[in-house]
Each structure stands twice: as structure tokens, then as C-alpha cells.
Amino acid sequence: MELANRIHRIQPSATLEMTAKAAELRLKGVEVFNMSVGEPDFNTPSNIINAAIEAMNSGHTRYTPGGGTTMLKQAIQKKLIRDNKLNYNLDEIIVSSGGKHSLYNACQALFQKDDEVIIFSPYWVSFPDFVSVTGATPVFVNTDSNKQYEPIFKELESKITKNTKGIIINSPSNPTGGVWSDEAILRTIEIAESKSLWVFSDECYEQLTYDIPFKSTYQICPDYDRILTFQSCSKTYAMTGWRIGYTCGNKDVIKAMSKLQGQSTSCPNSIAQFAAGEALLGDQSSVQTMKSAFRIRRDLIVDRLNSMDGVSCDVPGGAFYVFPDISNLINRNVYGKIIKSALDLCLILLESKSVVSVAGNSFGADNNIRFSYATSEDIINKAMDRLEEVILDCN
Numbered sequence: 127m128e129l130a131n132r133i134h135r136i137q138p139s140a141t142l143e144m145t146a147k148a149a150e151l152r153l154k155g156v157e158v159f160n161m162s163v164g165e166p167d168f169n170t171p172s173n174i175i176n177a178a179i180e181a182m183n184s185g186h187t188r189y190t191p192g193g194g195t196t197m198l199k200q201a202i203q204k205k206l207i208r209d210n211k212l213n214y215n216l217d218e219i220i221v222s223s224g225g226k227h228s229l230y231n232a233c234q235a236l237f238q239k240d241d242e243v244i245i246f247s248p249y250w251v252s253f254p255d256f257v258s259v260t261g262a263t264p265v266f267v268n269t270d271s272n273k274q275y276e277p278i279f280k281e282l283e284s285k286i287t288k289n290t291k292g293i294i295i296n297s298p299s300n301p302t303g304g305v306w307s308d309e310a311i312l313r314t315i316e317i318a319e320s321k322s323l324w325v326f327s328d329e330c331y332e333q334l335t336y337d338i339p340f341k342s343t344y345q346i347c348p349d350y351d352r353i354l355t356f357q358s359c360s361k362t363y364a365m366t367g368w369r370i371g372y373t374c375g376n377k378d379v380i381k382a383m384s385k386l387q388g389q390s391t392s393c394p395n396s397i398a399q400f401a402a403g404e405a406l407l408g409d410q411s412s413v414q415t416m417k418s419a420f421r422i423r424r425d426l427i428v429d430r431l432n433s434m435d436g437v438s439c440d441v442p443g444g445a446f447y448v449f450p451d452i453s454n455l456i457n458r459n460v461y462g463k464i465i466k467s468a469l470d471l472c473l474i475l476l477e478s479k480s481v482v483s484v485a486g487n488s489f490g491a492d493n494n495i496r497f498s499y500a501t502s503e504d505i506i507n508k509a510m511d512r513l514e515e516v517i518l519d520c521n
């Protein structure tokens with residue numbers, strides 16, 4: 127079958143593949159320790175669920191404007207003032223079917239063949255594909271694992287060419303959990319501004335920082351008007367399945383995204399939009415409850431990892447991922463296999479111990495493994511016990 131070229135430019139999502147593998151094992155009756163999931167293990171808070179029920183009962187079950195209801199955009203406006211000290215007009219806001227959809231649409235609206243887009247490595251699996259599918263080229267810039275994966279600025283400057291059109295920032299980061307300092311963001315924006323680049327600030331983990339308060343990129347650099355802010359209800363409110371994300375920024379870009387959306391998905395789900403309004407403006411206590419649980423789990427998993435021979439894990443400032451380096455285990459032998467990369471160790475963990483993780487090669491880091499700690503302390507401890515067993519069996 128002759129599929130269009132754009133399909134060959136993209137890869138299946140590695141994280142979703144691992145989640146599917148975990149489900150397969152579970153179906154076979156195997157007890158699985160799933161450390162691969164990129165979503166909170168909490169249920170959506172009941173006030174949000176009740177808002178959805180009310181939406182259905184009161185007839186909010188029809189198409190909405192393509193870029194989202196005015197009611198939800200007003201809620202987003204209020205949320206951005208309350209949490210991020212950001213002021214946006216209604217025509218500078220678009221609601222999409224999740225943050226992923228927002229980022230995809232923005233790439234479609236701005237990038238094309240011959241453009242280059244800077245992505246910081248390790249990167250979220252989807253960024254290169256969002257860029258590649260437009261025909262543009264992702265250009266990777268390394269980061270410093272000892273400094274919350276902030277950019278190596280010399281490299282950033284050297285990778286910008288006359289074709290560079292955009293930069294994607296993601297702090298707190300998936301997969302590293304790194305949270306950039308205000309200085310790092312400021313310096314990145316200064317570089318972007320000197321070349322008039324579009325800056326995507328993916329802030330979907332904005333409520334999950336444990337050591338320093340979160341600051342939105344546009345809050346740090348309010349004078350640069352080529353910053354697009356991306357946020358989402360998914361991680362903050364345990365609403366991954368509801369599919370509501372939003373983008374704020376330049377109104378022409380927002381209009382272009384809206385046109386694209388109108389001709390593809392029509393509009394985000396009407397019931398989920400209603401529920402998102404409650405999420406953003408209703409009782410926020412569940413956000414703090416989840417955050418406190420994540421913080422305890424972060425400290426637990428970092429301690430466990432750093433107590434293992436050959437594993438080194440920096441303390442990530444946010445999100446719900448750790449990204450330990452296992453390079454000291456490379457070339458060691460376990461269960462008759464040689465560990466040649468983090469992927470080999472992930473597969474050994476999966477096959478011999480039913481622990482599901484995601485190898486760093488999917489994120490541009492061959493010697494790291496991503497463990498999500500959006501799961502119970504019990505599962506974290508059991509998964510870490512099993513990793514420790516594998517390491518103790520290494521020769």
C-alpha cells in the first residue's frame with residue numbers, strides 16, 4: 127500500500143506502546159508493575175465529574191465553536207491570571223482536544239518544509255514527530271543533566287541557522303522531570319528573540335513543581351510576543367481521558383489553529399469543555415493533594431534508585447518522572463544477556479520481572495530509563511525491589 131510520505135516521517139509513540147505491553151501482560155494474568163504511565167493514578171475529582179453529568183443533563187451535548195466555548199475561554203482567562211499572572215484576550219486563546227492536539231496544530235500552523243525547529247534533548251517523544259510531519263526538521267540541542275536539564279547554551283547558539291523558525295521548551299519536563307530556572311528561560315528567550323523565533327512553552331506539568339514555584343515563560347518574558355503558552359487539564363486534574371488542552375498567544379496563530387481545528391475535529395468535546403470549566407475555577411484542593419502524594423513518591427524513588435550500584439538519579443524538580451542514568455551497567459551480563467543499552471535493561475526488566483518502564487532512546491538518551499512515579503508507593507517499592515534484584519544478579 128502506498129501511504130503518504132508524511133506517515134513515514136513519524137514513529138509510533140513509544141510510551142503508548144509500553145502501556146499497551148503492560149495491558150497485554152495483565153491480560154495473560156501476570157502481575158505487572160507499571161512504571162511507564164504518563165498520567166496520574168488518581169480519579170478525576172468528583173466536582174469535575176458532576177459538572178460533566180450536569181452538562182449532559184442540561185443539553186450541552188452539541189457542537190461548540192471550533193476553538194472552544196466562550197465560557198471555557200473565560201475560565202482559562204481567569205485561571206491564567208490566578209495561577210500564572212498572565213493576561214490574554216479571548217481571541218488569543220484556543221481550546222483543543224488535549225495539549226497534544228494543541229501542540230500538533232500549532233506546529234501545523236507555523237512550520238513547513240525547509241524550516242528547522244529546536245528541540246531540547248532529552249525530549250518528549252512527540253515533539254520530533256510533530257515537527258517532522260509538517261515537513262520541517264527537528265534540530266536537537268543537548269541539556270545539562272546536573273542542572274535540571276537546562277540547555278547547553280553554546281550548543282543552542284551554534285545550532286540556530288537562517289532556517290530556524292521555532293524553539294520548543296518543556297519545563298517541567300517529560301521525560302526528565304527537570305524544572306528550568308528563570309535565568310535559563312530568560313536566556314533562552316533572549317536567544318530566540320534575537321532571531322525572531324517562535325517559542326512554544328509546553329507547560330502541561332505547571333502545577334507539579336516540588337522545589338521552586340513554577341513560573342510561566344511568558345510571565346518571565348512578557349515583552350516577547352512570539353511566545354505561545356500551552357497548558358492542559360490532563361495532568362493537573364487527572365483528566366487525561368477527557369482531552370482538554372489550550373493554547374494562548376498571538377491571535378493570528380490562534381486563528382490559524384482554529385481554522386485547522388474546524389476542518390479536522392470540528393470542536394473539542396462539549397461535555398469535557400464544561401467539566402474543564404469546573405476544573406479550572408472550582409475547588410482546587412485535589413491539585414494540592416495529588417501534588418503532595420507525588421512529592422513523597424519522588425523522594426522515595428530517587429532514594430531507592432541512588433542506593434543501587436551503577437544507577438545515578440538526579441533529583442527532578444517537577445512532573446512525575448525520574449530519568450536515572452544506567453551507563454555504569456552497560457556491558458554487564460545478566461541472565462545470559464549483555465546490557466548494551468538502557469533499552470536492553472528495560473526489556474530484561476519487563477521479561478524477567480514484569481516491570482514496565484520506557485527506555486531513554488525514545489527520548490534521545492540511550493543511557494537512561496524513564497520511570498513514572500504516578501503510581502502507588504507499594505508499586506514503586508515492588509518495582510524498585512525487582513530492579514535491585516536484576517542489578518544484584520549482574521556480573
Ligand SMILES: Cc1ncc(COP(=O)(O)O)c(C=O)c1O
Pocket residue numbers: 164223224225226227250296299300328330358359360361366369370371
Ligand atoms: C510534555 C507533554 N506535553 C504535552 C502532553 C499532552 O498531554 P495531553 O494531550 O493529555 O494534554 C504530554 C502528555 O504526556 C506531555 O508529557
